[in-house]
Amino acid sequence: MNAHPGLGGLLLVVDDEPQVRAALVRCLQEQYEVLSAASGSEALSLLGKHPVDLILSDQRMPDMSGVDFFARTRISHPEVLRILITGYSEPEDMIRSINEAAVYQFVAKPWQPDHLLLIVKRALEGRELARRHRLLSRELKFADDVLRRETEGIVKLLQETYRFDRLIFASDGMAQACNLARKAAVTDLPVLIHGETGTGKELMARAVHFFSQRSDYPFLAQNCGALPDELLHSELFGHKRGSFTGAIGDRLGLFPAADGGTVFLDEISEVSPSFQVSLLRFLQEGEVKPLGTNDTRHCNVRIIAASNRPLKELVQQGKFRQDLYFRLRGFEVDIPPLRERPDDIPVLAEYAAEKYAEAIGRKIAGISQEVMRRLKAHPFPGNVRELENEVRRMVALAEEGEFLSVRHMSPEFVRLAPNKETSAAVFLRGKETLKQKVESLEAELVTQSLLRHKWNHSRAARELGLSRVGLANKIKRYQLDERQMEGGGS
Structure with missing residues (x-):
C-alpha cells in the first residue's frame, strides 16, 4: 500500500501492466492513499479488507474485463466510485458500460496526470456532497416529524426531541421526560429523578444543571448507597481533622464545595432515617455543620436527587420521611426503562457506535438491520448502560470500515430470535x-x-x-x- 498522509480518500488502482500501474500510483499518491492490484480478483480481495472510496481500473485485464469487474463491485460495494480507463471510441460501448457497471467516468488512453487528478477530485467532491445531502434530507424529515409532534403538544423544541445535553432519544416517552426536566432546569426548585439502574439518571441531572442559571458553578455527584452515616455526612458536610478515626485532615464537603451550583444525590432511597433528618435540615435552612465542629456556614446549593425505587411507596411503607420526600420533589421526573421505549434503541446504538469508534480511531460503516432487530428484541434489564456496553464490545471486535453484524454480538444476543412468533x-x-x-x-x-x-x-x-x-x-x-x-x- 502506497500511503500519503492524505487529503481525501482511499483509492484502488487496477491494471495488469506493472509500468502503467506504477505510473498511476505515482500520479495519485501525492494527494491520496493508494492501493494497487494486478487483476480483478486481487482487487476484489483488497475491497473486502479496506474501505476504498474510488477505483480506477483498466478495461483490458487477463482474468476479467474492467466492465465485468465493475459490474461485480456494483453489487458488493455499491457506494464505491468507479472510473474506467479505456480505449473505447464507440458510443454504444460506453452506454453498455454505464448500464452494466454504473461507471462514473471514462478516462481515455493515453491519460494526462492533471486531467486524471481533476476527475478524481471532482468524483470525490460529488460523493461527499451526496453524503451531506442525505444527512440534510434525514434532518429535514426529522424536523417535519418534530413540527407534527409540536402541534400535538408532545414537544416544544426541535432540540428537545432528539437531544437533551448528552441524552439521546427518539421516543415520545423520553421526549416528555426531557421536556419536564428542561422546564425544571430554569427554576431553582429541587428535582427528584426516578428510573431503573442504567437509564441515565445522572446524565439527566447534569442536563438539568447545564440548562440552569447555575451552569457556571460546580456540579458534584455523590452516591448515597451503602455508605455509613458518618462517612456520608463527611462527604457532604465536611469534617475537621480528628473528628473521627481516619480523619487525618480537614475536609470541605460537597455542599460547601458546590456553593452556587448543584449537588446530585444518587440512590437517595438508601440513606438512613437519622441522615434523612440532617438532609431535611439542610434543605430547610441551607446550613452546613462539619463533623467535629460547632461552626456553621450557609451554602446556596440546588439538590437533584435520584432513586431506582419509587420514594412514594417507601413513604407509604414508613421507610422514608414524608416531609423530606415533599422537599425533594419540587419537580418529579420519571425516566422510562429502555424496554418501554424501543424507538430509542436504534438512535442510541448508532450514537454509541460512532462515539466508541471515534474513541479508538476506527471507522465503522454502520449497524446491520439484523443487529438492530436483535437489539430491539432484547429486554435490556441493564437499560442504556447495557446497550452501550454491548455496542462498545461490538465496535472493539469489528474491523476497519466494517458493518457491525450479528457475529460481533455477545452470545445472549446471538441466541435471540427476533422474528420468532410468540x-x-x-x-x-x-x-x-x-x-x-x-x-x-x-x-x-x-x-x-x-x-x-x-x-x-x-x-x-x-x-x-x-x-x-x-x-x-x-x-x-x-x-x-x-x-x-x-x-x-x-
Whole structure:
C-alpha cells in the first residue's frame, strides 16, 4: 500500500501492466492513499479488507474485463466510485458500460496526470456532497416529524426531541421526560429523578444543571448507597481533622464545595432515617455543620436527587420521611426503562457506535438491520448502560470500515430470535380452549419476566406478584428452564 498522509480518500488502482500501474500510483499518491492490484480478483480481495472510496481500473485485464469487474463491485460495494480507463471510441460501448457497471467516468488512453487528478477530485467532491445531502434530507424529515409532534403538544423544541445535553432519544416517552426536566432546569426548585439502574439518571441531572442559571458553578455527584452515616455526612458536610478515626485532615464537603451550583444525590432511597433528618435540615435552612465542629456556614446549593425505587411507596411503607420526600420533589421526573421505549434503541446504538469508534480511531460503516432487530428484541434489564456496553464490545471486535453484524454480538444476543412468533400471538388466533389459551399466555408472561431478569427468580417473582414457591411451581408446570434463553423465549 502506497500511503500519503492524505487529503481525501482511499483509492484502488487496477491494471495488469506493472509500468502503467506504477505510473498511476505515482500520479495519485501525492494527494491520496493508494492501493494497487494486478487483476480483478486481487482487487476484489483488497475491497473486502479496506474501505476504498474510488477505483480506477483498466478495461483490458487477463482474468476479467474492467466492465465485468465493475459490474461485480456494483453489487458488493455499491457506494464505491468507479472510473474506467479505456480505449473505447464507440458510443454504444460506453452506454453498455454505464448500464452494466454504473461507471462514473471514462478516462481515455493515453491519460494526462492533471486531467486524471481533476476527475478524481471532482468524483470525490460529488460523493461527499451526496453524503451531506442525505444527512440534510434525514434532518429535514426529522424536523417535519418534530413540527407534527409540536402541534400535538408532545414537544416544544426541535432540540428537545432528539437531544437533551448528552441524552439521546427518539421516543415520545423520553421526549416528555426531557421536556419536564428542561422546564425544571430554569427554576431553582429541587428535582427528584426516578428510573431503573442504567437509564441515565445522572446524565439527566447534569442536563438539568447545564440548562440552569447555575451552569457556571460546580456540579458534584455523590452516591448515597451503602455508605455509613458518618462517612456520608463527611462527604457532604465536611469534617475537621480528628473528628473521627481516619480523619487525618480537614475536609470541605460537597455542599460547601458546590456553593452556587448543584449537588446530585444518587440512590437517595438508601440513606438512613437519622441522615434523612440532617438532609431535611439542610434543605430547610441551607446550613452546613462539619463533623467535629460547632461552626456553621450557609451554602446556596440546588439538590437533584435520584432513586431506582419509587420514594412514594417507601413513604407509604414508613421507610422514608414524608416531609423530606415533599422537599425533594419540587419537580418529579420519571425516566422510562429502555424496554418501554424501543424507538430509542436504534438512535442510541448508532450514537454509541460512532462515539466508541471515534474513541479508538476506527471507522465503522454502520449497524446491520439484523443487529438492530436483535437489539430491539432484547429486554435490556441493564437499560442504556447495557446497550452501550454491548455496542462498545461490538465496535472493539469489528474491523476497519466494517458493518457491525450479528457475529460481533455477545452470545445472549446471538441466541435471540427476533422474528420468532410468540405464544401470545398464537393465543389470539389458535383453536385451543380458553383454558389452553390462558395457560399459553401465562407461560409466555412467566418466560419473558425470567428473561428480563436473567433468570433471577426473586426479581421475576416480585414483578409477577408471585412468591418464589409460586414461581417455581409455574416453571415446573410449564417445563421452563434456562435453556429457553437459547431461543429468546417460548
